[in-house]
Amino acid sequence: MGPSLKGKVCLVTGAARGIGKGIALQLGEAGATVYITGRTEKNLKECAAEIKARGGNPVIVQMDHGNDADVENLFAKIKAEQSGKLDVLVNNAYAGVDMIFKNTGKKFYETDPAQTWDCINGVGLRGHYICTTLASRIMVERQEGLIVNVSSIGGLRYLFNVAYGIGKAGCDRMAADCAMELKKKNVTMVSLWPGPVQTEYITENVMEDKDSKNPMKKAFEEGESIEFSGKAIANLAADPDVIKKTGRILQTVDLAHEYGFKDTDNGMPMDFRLVKNLLRHAGYTGLAAWVPEFFKVPLLFVHYGSYKF
Structure with a gap:
């Protein structure tokens, strides 16, 4: 029996595909009202249909997280529709995956600096900060809430490229520093590190490509499903003592051991x-x-x- 989030209002940014979709599915399965954002209506509708089938209440918001007006309208919509209530924000929207894999093997000085930075850290790091600020204004008023930055070990050591590492290190530091200012208001903020995740993009472009020479291919073969992070966040959101974790970097596998959940195949992803x-x-x-x-x-x-x- 999984955690119950009935009555909770959650927002998962970038939930049309990948980890975001997996997180939204698990929050919905736990009974929450889940706002899901993304640019592609077809993918959002598919995600919403599955959330509904699992007993959740999905709300589609087709938008561009690179547009500040869209982001402001998103939080105004949630505040108006939910009577000033937002329990969980998951900062997951990210536009840099294609850029990262198309430039695999290139040094930072061999790529266009503005294009690379803006693509990887615009909707990522910058967008997470804006969403965190707007969500905090709602949560602080009620003195309750959980904010999660989806990050990675790339914030600790070199992974993929320079801009990626800077962005993920910034996400981790953002969670730590925001937590310092939010703790007295009983709002928790953490950074979540999934392991290698078998997203649709990775499955199509790495795992199913027999000619792929990506050094991470072997790791992805033992990686997590897109819903493993969702299970971790659902358990965090249901934990009455989650404030004790505020400001920390949390790994999905560690949370699985702590809360006693497994992946969708009833197995456990590789623990590095x-x-x-x-x-x-x-x-x-x-x-x-x-x-x-x-x-x-x-x-x-x-x-x-x-x-x-």
């Missing part, structure tokens, strides 16, 4: 903090076979792996 898995992916399969399952890299060591000092 397990020493056994790290050795196996480094090619030391023989040694990995001898390492016990409970040997895990402490989070303190993960922090020191950021090579920032």
Whole structure:
């Protein structure tokens, strides 16, 4: 039996496909009213139909998160329609995936700087900050709420490209600093790190491409479904003590162990903090076979792996 979010009002940005869709599905399945945003009406309608089939109440908002007026209208709509209530904001809208994969292997100085930055961090980092600000104005008034930035380990160590890492590090720092100013108002903000996620884009362009030389292909094969992050957020939203986690970076696999949920296939995605898995992916399969399952890299060591000092 999963968590119940009946009576909760949630907003998932960029919910037409990928992780955003998976999160919206899980929040809807838990009984919440879920506002879903995106640019493609067809995909939004498909997501809404599935949310409804699972017992949730979807509200489609077709919009562009790169347009500030659209974003302001979104929050005004929620405030008016829900009598000033917004319980959960998930900052997931992101426009940089195609840009990242089309420029794989290129150095930052080999790409157009303004185009790369704006594409990856405009709807991403900048958009998350604007949404967080507008959502906080609603939540602070009621002294209740949860804000989640969908981030990644790219905020800690180099991943994909320079602009991506800067954006994800900014998302993590945003969650930490906003949490400092929101905590006394009982509003929680965290940064969520999924592992490799088998999104539609990854499945089509990496996993099903036999000629793909993407070094992350092997990791994606043992990755999470698009709904695993949704299960993590649904449990966070239902946790009466979630404020104790405010300001932190939370990993989906760690939350699965804490709250006792599994992925949609009833399995557990690969945990990259397990020493056994790290050795196996480094090619030391023989040694990995001898390492016990409970040997895990402490989070303190993960922090020191950021090579920032």
